[in-house]
Amino acid sequence: MKQRAGYLFMAPVALFLLVGFATPIFIVGWYSLIEPRTFELTSDLTLANYRAAFTEGYGGPFYWSILGAFATVATCALLAWPTAKMLHARAGRGAAIVTGLIAVPIFVSESVRLFGLSLFLMPGGGILAGSLKALFGVSIGTVLNTKIAVWLGLVYVHFPFMLFPLLLGVALIPQDRIDAARDLGASRWQVLREIELPLALPGLAIGALLTFVLCIGANAEAAILGGQAVTVVTRAIEQRFSYAQDWPMGAALTMLVTLVTALVVFPVLSRIDLNRLIRR
Amino acid sequence: MIAAEPQMTGTPADTTPALSLQRLSRHFGATRALRDVSLDIAEGEFFTIVGPSGSGKTTLLRILAGLDRPTSGALLLRGQDVTLQPPNKRPTAMVFQSLALFDHRSVGQNVEFALKMRGVGAEARKTRALELLELVRLGADYYGRPVTQCSGGERQRVALARALASDPEILFFDEPLSALDYRLRKTLEVELRGLQRRTGRTFVYITHSLEEAMVMSDRIGIMKDGALVQVGTPSQIYDRPRDRFVARFMGEVNILEIRDGRLVELDTPLPGRADGYLVLRPEALSPTESGLPIRCTVLERFQLGSRVQLHLDTPAGLMIAEQPASCTLQAGDEATFSFDPDAAHRVSE
Amino acid sequence: MKTRPTLPASLRNPMAGALSRRQMMGGMAAGLAAAGMPMSARAQAEQIALLTWDAYADPRLLDMWRETTGNGARYEIHISDPTSVNRLRAGETDVWNFINLNNPWARQVLWPEGLIYDLPRDRFEPLYAQMFEKFAMPYDWALSQDGEHLLGVVQRFETFDFVVNSDVIAPATAKDEGWDLFNNPDFANRYGILAYEDWNVMDICMGAGIHPYKPKTEADYAKFEETARRWINNAKLITTDFVQLNLAMLNGEIDLYFTGGTYTASSARAEGATNIYAITPNSGPADGKGGINWIELNSAVANPQGKEATLDFLEWITTPDAAEIVARGNGNLQPVSQMAQDEVLGRFSADELNAIQWDEFDERIANAVEFDIVPDYDRLYDIYSAAIRDRG
Structure with missing residues (x-):
């Protein structure tokens, strides 16, 4: 009886995953196997789109998306670690306000935030350049429409996705373990490497995965801040689905992005103990 | 490696204390957790700090280990001021109340931790770790085991081995046995004392259990409200508690007030003793009429192995006596107990 | 410095910003429809559905339509002409009622493939008499290839080429130089591209000296690629x-951009930034012309549900009140064919006419290939x- 109840409780989410996740992936997978620029799902299947993905210059977009994702994960982790430690150590009203302030932007449309950042970075009349000019008489250039701007935007948008899991992760580090390590002769750096990072790993890994997956699919940063200084893979896919009207090619690229994501996500996910994060 | 004898330190061991606490105070906001604690702990001594929870003993230990800094005062380690030295620079090690084992590491990695931090090579670390596991009576086969698979007693020994690994000059213990069951605790108390004798190291131990302190310590310090109220050998403290607090803390005692040459509760003259309180241990009361008599009714009788404890209803209220098991008094019996007021210890407050 | 209009970019411009996940999902939904699976949203009897460029999605227009007729309207904005053509081909004719695409599609694709209705000539031809001479019947783009059927109503039109900062590049020079401005190494890294990608393809043809609407040789493709x-x-x-x-032009980051025209320049010009200047080259490789003139044709999708309401809508949008809103669609200023009538033209101030560079509009149209x-x-x-x- 008990067993059966368990499966019944699973049914809604299983159904949801089937309809919302498995079915679309299946359709995209099918599309990726039909002739380029056709819409007939009943036609003969072909690997032409996958061949094209490796021969027609899609390496660049994949490279920039993956590099951007890794760079963003690394930067966000470096920024989020001290922030999480500080918020955890000073848990209280002040920390709650800071946490809230960091969380608020998540509820504002990403495009709006990026346009805001773009106004900030703009040369001459931009907020940053204009203020520096007015206050200190300093004229500066701009990173707008460069790769740096894309990276800044990615970090700016995805920082909370790294921070919040990391806060949970940092909460998994008992103070006495840090004390013990210090007492046993560990320097602060050694404590970080030997104790804090391994103990906070579940949170760090979840944050890194969230950030990575979101960055692989990110497009707006390169479009709005980068002036398409680089073409990211999402943009290349968008071109196939829109102006090119080449859904099969777009689908093949989508499947490849999904594959890259899976290759990163599953090995990491299998190594972390999610229960530790939840039971805490 | 653990030396069998205390190391020579250049200065005679009897003149330079291993640890010298000079007016240590620690305030947390308005709370004064530690007030002007001064104390010398000698080289090779097993010193135990006893006090109820909240008395400041853990705060004191954290300052000694360098995990906290005093608001004022100084700490000298073999004559060197280490007050501001971070914990990883001090030749001391601590066994935590929680043990603070690194659950994400194996037993061997836990034991080797201090050596790894000091850059000792893997081979040397392992040799040393196996030696230490032997010393704390865990076999070599524990080396690769996850600490999460160890029992309470085993974890205790791992924590001890870990603290000993860097061959620290002083070991601190923060109630490490409090979570263990009685039998195991007794075994480990004896082992710990034996280990301290064998290694000749200075041990500073804190506990709220007087019994533990009595078994292991060379000297005991009693803490109350952030201050050391009495320091002495176990027998000094047991026999001559400084005040009613220490007396009560050392075990079940009967306390009778003396005022103007009379025992107040018993309304009996007691000439020749100054005002204060008489401390009567339960074994000082006997059902004879050889001293000052107290008429009473037996309320309860408890068997304590070879002895019995009797709860007595007296004019001074409830008093407790202990007798050999051969004593025939039962609950409800009328009796007269007496004690020798001249042998009884008096405290002034 | 100009302030950014407060309307969300996605309303002003169908391709603004990123392709959102929702748009992706919309694409997938259309894919499901194409695969013969059920669609939940269907055109309702009294509600017409517009597959349109942004001017016809202006809430004032749709509110006025609702007040006038009691009929509701919903809309979706095009991604590009070919995308929407493919949606109708994929079976969405029963989803949409109104479609407005640039001039060639109705005549060459939608009508031959049976995706749109023809309009009753007696009812709709008179509307053409109220437009500029250019559109006088028989007007080819509005008629089927055999000249028998009227396929839609012309309204918005203009030339769409490139935009310069007239403080940096004199408009006369820009018109003379034409597309070679972008070939000039002096302007490398001094221009932007508005990624309306089908237009970019035509512009690059022009810059490569190729007629965009004629078949290409292999040499043409090589030149195009370079x-x-x-x-x-x-x-x-x-x-x-x-x-x-x-904004980049006002900040001095760039001096010119393609693709652009009155559609992209007029709102900034209306706010005073009259140095943002739409250019149509005096000459180019397309039969001697370098400009491109688009004319939107508003047609009725072959969807029996809501057909009458759609015909009413097609007629109603040419009324002066509606035409004015279309010309001002979503905060933009855009010439419409009804400006031939004094009653419509008179509603625009001198500043507004300057914003759409009205004084040289005829010259621009004359220098452009359709x-x-x-x-x-x-x-x-x-x-x-x-x-x-x-x-x-």
């Missing part, structure tokens, strides 16, 4: 948001998009 890569790599920024380009379907667009687009991928 030009596409050079233009794309030399661009300071590429964006789907023309406001961003206008928008047409690009032969072998797929091959050209693949060259273009490969060049985009290589950027960076």
Whole structure:
């Protein structure tokens, strides 16, 4: 009886995953196997789109998306670690306000935030350049429409996705373990490497995965801040689905992005103990 | 490696204390957790700090280990001021109340931790770790085991081995046995004392259990409200508690007030003793009429192995006596107990 | 400095910003429809559904329509002409009632493939009499190839080429130089690209000396590829948001951008930035012309549900009140064919007419070839998009 109840409780989410996740992936997978620029799902299947993905210059977009994702994960982790430690150590009203302030932007449309950042970075009349000019008489250039701007935007948008899991992760580090390590002769750096990072790993890994997956699919940063200084893979896919009207090619690229994501996500996910994060 | 004898330190061991606490105070906001604690702990001594929870003993230990800094005062380690030295620079090690084992590491990695931090090579670390596991009576086969698979007693020994690994000059213990069951605790108390004798190291131990302190310590310090109220050998403290607090803390005692040459509760003259309180241990009361008599009714009788404890209803209220098991008094019996007021210890407050 | 209009970019411009996940899902939903699976949203009896460029999605227009007729309207904004054509081909004729595409599509694709209705000539031909001379019947783009059927109503039109900062490049010079401005190494890294990508393909043809609407030789493709890569790599920024380009021009980051015209320049000009100046070249490789003139044709999708309401709507949008809103659609200023009537033209101030560069409008139209379907667009687009991928 008990067993059966368990499966019944699973049914809604299983159904949801089937309809919302498995079915679309299946359709995209099918599309990726039909002739380029056709819409007939009943036609003969072909690997032409996958061949094209490796021969027609899609390496660049994949490279920039993956590099951007890794760079963003690394930067966000470096920024989020001290922030999480500080918020955890000073848990209280002040920390709650800071946490809230960091969380608020998540509820504002990403495009709006990026346009805001773009106004900030703009040369001459931009907020940053204009203020520096007015206050200190300093004229500066701009990173707008460069790769740096894309990276800044990615970090700016995805920082909370790294921070919040990391806060949970940092909460998994008992103070006495840090004390013990210090007492046993560990320097602060050694404590970080030997104790804090391994103990906070579940949170760090979840944050890194969230950030990575979101960055692989990110497009707006390169479009709005980068002036398409680089073409990211999402943009290349968008071109196939829109102006090119080449859904099969777009689908093949989508499947490849999904594959890259899976290759990163599953090995990491299998190594972390999610229960530790939840039971805490 | 653990030396069998205390190391020579250049200065005679009897003149330079291993640890010298000079007016240590620690305030947390308005709370004064530690007030002007001064104390010398000698080289090779097993010193135990006893006090109820909240008395400041853990705060004191954290300052000694360098995990906290005093608001004022100084700490000298073999004559060197280490007050501001971070914990990883001090030749001391601590066994935590929680043990603070690194659950994400194996037993061997836990034991080797201090050596790894000091850059000792893997081979040397392992040799040393196996030696230490032997010393704390865990076999070599524990080396690769996850600490999460160890029992309470085993974890205790791992924590001890870990603290000993860097061959620290002083070991601190923060109630490490409090979570263990009685039998195991007794075994480990004896082992710990034996280990301290064998290694000749200075041990500073804190506990709220007087019994533990009595078994292991060379000297005991009693803490109350952030201050050391009495320091002495176990027998000094047991026999001559400084005040009613220490007396009560050392075990079940009967306390009778003396005022103007009379025992107040018993309304009996007691000439020749100054005002204060008489401390009567339960074994000082006997059902004879050889001293000052107290008429009473037996309320309860408890068997304590070879002895019995009797709860007595007296004019001074409830008093407790202990007798050999051969004593025939039962609950409800009328009796007269007496004690020798001249042998009884008096405290002034 | 100009302030950015407060309307969300996605309303002003269908391609503004990123392709959102929702748009992706919309695409997938259309895919499901194409695969013969059920769609939940269907055109309702009294509600007409517009597959349109943004001017007809203006809430004032749709509110006025609702008040006038009691009929509701819902809309979706095009991504590009070919995308929407493919949606109708994929079976969405029973989803939509109204479609407005640039001039060639109705005559060459939608009508031959039975995707739109023809309009009753007696009811709709008189509307053409109220327009500019250019549109006098028989007007080819509004008629089937055999001249028998009227396929839609012409309204918005203009030339769409490039935009310069007239403080940096004199308009007269820009018109003379034409597309070679973008070939000039002096302007490398001084221009932007508005990623209306089908238009970019036509512009690059012009810059490569190729007639965009004629079949190409292999040499033409090679020249196109060389030009596409050079233009794309030399661009300071590429964006789907023309406001961003206008701001970059005002900030001095760039001096010119393509593709652009009155549609992208007029709102900034109306706010006083009259140095943002739409240019139509005096000459070019398309039968001697370098400009491209688009004319939107509003047609009735072959959907029996709501057909009458759709015909009413097509007629109603040519009334002066409605035409004025279309001309001001979503905060933009855009010439409409009804400006031939004094009653409509009189509603625009001198500043507004300056914003749409009305005094030289006839000259621009005269210097432009009419928008047409690009032969072998797929091959050209693949060259273009490969060049985009290589950027960076």
